[in-house]
Structures are given as C-alpha cells and as structure tokens.
Amino acid sequence: MxxxxxxxxxxxxxxxxxxxxxxxxxxxxxPRPGRPGCRDSHVGGPLLWPSDEPWPFCDEPWPFCDEPHQSETEGYAPQEIRAARAAGVWPRSRPWREAGGPEPDEPTPFVGLAQFFARDVPGLAAGPGGADLVQLFRCPHTHGPRLERRYLLKWRSAALTERGGRFLAVPPEPPLVRWEHELPEPCVLHxxxxxxxxxxxxxxxxxxxxxxxxxxxxxxxxxxxxxxxxxxxxxxxxxxxxxxxxxxxxxxxxxxxxxxxxxxxxxxxxxxxxxxxxxxxxxxxxxxxxxxxxxxxxxxxxxxxxxxxxxxxxxxxxxxxxxxxxxxxxxxxxxxxx
Known part of the structure; x- marks a missing residue:
C-alpha cells in the first residue's frame, strides 16, 4: 500500500x-510493521550482510566516547520481546547476571536498525565511492556517566554485495537489552x-x-x-x-x-x-x-x-x-x- x-x-x-x-x-x-527481506529497504529487518564478513561489535575506544558500557541490573531477552509483541503483552524483565548478560567491558554486538537502498529511496545521498546501500546500527547499551550511545554507519555497493550470494541468516545479538525499545520491530517502507x-x-x-x-x-x-x-x-x-x-x-x-x-x-x-x-x-x-x-x-x-x-x-x-x-x-x- x-x-x-x-x-x-x-x-x-x-x-x-x-x-x-x-x-x-x-x-x-x-515504516509500517511487516516482513521485509534482506534485499529490501527497511527498518528492523534482516540486513544484506555477507556471511563471511564479521558482524560489528562494540568493543573499541571511539572518538569522544571511550567509556565502557554502563553496568545493568536487569533487561529483556530479544526473543522474549518478539514473543511478547506477537502476543500483545509486555515482556518480562530478567536479572542481568542470571541471564548471562555481558560484563560492562565485554564486546557487545551492535543491533541492526535499518538499511536503505538508493533504488528504493529517492534523495538518498551516495556514500564513499558511490555506495548506494547504507546500513545503520546502534549499541544496545549506554556508555559512561552521560549515558552516551554509539551508532555505526556501514556503506556498501548494492550490486557488488548482492552478487556475493551468501548472506548472514541470523546475526549475533546481545542476550539482554536494557529497554524493550532497543529492539526494532521489522517494518517495510512506503x-x-x-x-x-x-x-x-x-x-x-x-x-x-x-x-x-x-x-x-x-x-x-x-x-x-x-x-x-x-x-x-x-x-x-x-x-x-x-x-x-x-x-x-x-x-x-x-x-x-x-x-x-x-x-x-x-x-x-x-x-x-x-x-x-x-x-x-x-x-x-x-x-x-x-x-x-x-x-x-x-x-x-x-x-x-x-x-x-x-x-x-x-x-x-x-x-x-x-x-x-x-x-x-x-x-x-x-x-x-x-
């Protein structure tokens, strides 16, 4: 529609x-809730990510934000967030350590938030070398006393990436996220x-x-x-x-x-x-x-x-x-x- x-x-x-x-x-x-694929522009769907390419982790000092992840006491498991949304209820929080949450200084996988192809989105600026696919990520944890967030932008050539043929089916994800709204709902775009x-x-x-x-x-x-x-x-x-x-x-x-x-x-x-x-x-x-x-x-x-x-x-x-x-x-x- x-x-x-x-x-x-x-x-x-x-x-x-x-x-x-x-x-x-x-x-x-x-964006509206739906079932986008990895070759679609979307928010919250599967990314076009080559299976032999390492998934990004938040584990290195960054400019202006070299603080470790803030310690957490409780959080929500991604799979339980998805199940609760499907059932129309609120997910149950879990104690961080009992659920195997990472230590503050441990690497944490970024959460893929969105990807946009220039062929789908009028006005999308070209990236380095004419890249026409951009992917957006966020660390699910806050950093330092000012509770800063880390984001990541990944540019690709859509044609070169699609020709690779093998893509990551299930990306790494943190065992817990601090807030339910850290996990995007898969949405198709119009x-x-x-x-x-x-x-x-x-x-x-x-x-x-x-x-x-x-x-x-x-x-x-x-x-x-x-x-x-x-x-x-x-x-x-x-x-x-x-x-x-x-x-x-x-x-x-x-x-x-x-x-x-x-x-x-x-x-x-x-x-x-x-x-x-x-x-x-x-x-x-x-x-x-x-x-x-x-x-x-x-x-x-x-x-x-x-x-x-x-x-x-x-x-x-x-x-x-x-x-x-x-x-x-x-x-x-x-x-x-x-």
Missing amino acids: TRTTPARPVAVEAVFPELAAYRGRTTRLH PEEVDSYPWAEDDTLPPALIARIDAWDDAQIEEGGRHAPSYQGALSIPPGWRVGGFPSWASTGPMDITCECCGEPMRLLLTAGGDEMDADSHSWMPWEDRDPSLQGMDSIRRGQSVAMPTRLRFGRDRDLHVFICRADQGHPPRWVLS
Whole structure:
C-alpha cells in the first residue's frame, strides 16, 4: 500500500512567499510493521550482510566516547520481546547476571536498525565511492556517566554485495537489552517525497521572516486554540523516519554541524524518529491511515502500528539526525539527538 501525505492545512508559500527560495524535498519513509527481506529497504529487518564478513561489535575506544558500557541490573531477552509483541503483552524483565548478560567491558554486538537502498529511496545521498546501500546500527547499551550511545554507519555497493550470494541468516545479538525499545520491530517502507522548509529559529531563516512566522503562529493560536496549525508542527518538517531535507531542532535549538576531519559543513543524510506523529504534527499522518468519517487526531487508525511502528526510541523521544561530510563521504558521520 502506498502512503499519501495530506495537503498542508495552510498553503505556506501563500502566507510567506519568501519561503519558496528555501523549499526543499525530503523522503518520508512511512515504516509500517511487516516482513521485509534482506534485499529490501527497511527498518528492523534482516540486513544484506555477507556471511563471511564479521558482524560489528562494540568493543573499541571511539572518538569522544571511550567509556565502557554502563553496568545493568536487569533487561529483556530479544526473543522474549518478539514473543511478547506477537502476543500483545509486555515482556518480562530478567536479572542481568542470571541471564548471562555481558560484563560492562565485554564486546557487545551492535543491533541492526535499518538499511536503505538508493533504488528504493529517492534523495538518498551516495556514500564513499558511490555506495548506494547504507546500513545503520546502534549499541544496545549506554556508555559512561552521560549515558552516551554509539551508532555505526556501514556503506556498501548494492550490486557488488548482492552478487556475493551468501548472506548472514541470523546475526549475533546481545542476550539482554536494557529497554524493550532497543529492539526494532521489522517494518517495510512506503517512501514518499514531500516539500519541506527549514526550522524557523535563530539563523535558519532571515530574522524578519522568523519574526513574521512567530507572529503568525501566535495569531493562529489566539484564533483557533492550541490545536491550530503551527509552522513548526504542521507546515515545515514532517515527523518520523525520513531521508534528506532539513533537521528539526525541537530539543536543542539549531546547531552548526561541521566535519570533525575537515571542518566543512555537513549535510543531513537521514532522520530516525521514534514517533510518526504527536499532537502538533498529526496532520502529516497519511490518508491511508485515517478514517475518512472522522476529523483530526480522532481519524487516525491502527494505534501503535501507525503512531510508533518501529518501537524504537532515541533519547527522550527525540529525533536522531545522521549527518555526513559534503566534501568527503568517507569522513566519519556525526550523530545528533534533537
């Protein structure tokens, strides 16, 4: 099934003609629970990983985060999380040591979160050497007193990898994860390109334009109440998983993201979002996930499989932005929670 974003509740360029010069495109991925294969773009499904290639483990010092895994007292077994989800119940937690959990300084397998093929996802940037398949991983544990997370990006040539023929059927996984939302739900994608506009704060747009947007937002609330459409929530950047476009800065405010190797500005590769909507952004929910006889939030159907299909969370319900260097895609990416 395709996914179709409704027209915006307000024609934003009619209200702010200057925004036409800043219009961009982003690809909404619309993950929904399903059964993707290793040759599909997906969140939470099997990765196209050669069987003779070692699976990545979190076991070496990393830049800016050389702390060991935080000690844990209890957690959830991945296979029990899957069984509980299938049964519609909450999994049972287990004491860490009794379940054979690793010591804080032991290597831990990364959890594969997603993979995207350029053939499936319009606007996906090319990787080093023209790589057209990107795979995203996360260590299931936090590191150090600031509870930092480690992520990993793996680029591949899809054609060369697929010609290898033998792929890992069952990747290594940790015996326990600290939170149920560390394990992604397998989701198929329904990519859709939509227009988007920059976050309106600080110097992301001209100051006079931001002031007009703020004044317009205030007038909307005064006239229509707290559920009136706002620029940030309903007109600029869609929620959820997406590729390209503009970063949202709801938690941190705008940040200048530069390459640690060469100092060049970085571009947004993708955004991973825990939720596909909230009270301010529900107007972005596709028509196919709505009951046409109802209005607003009440029209959205199928509950969690639509509102939080991947089951993943990033920080305290924030977006994970993955940036890559514009000058050299081989330089390390940067991970920003916002």
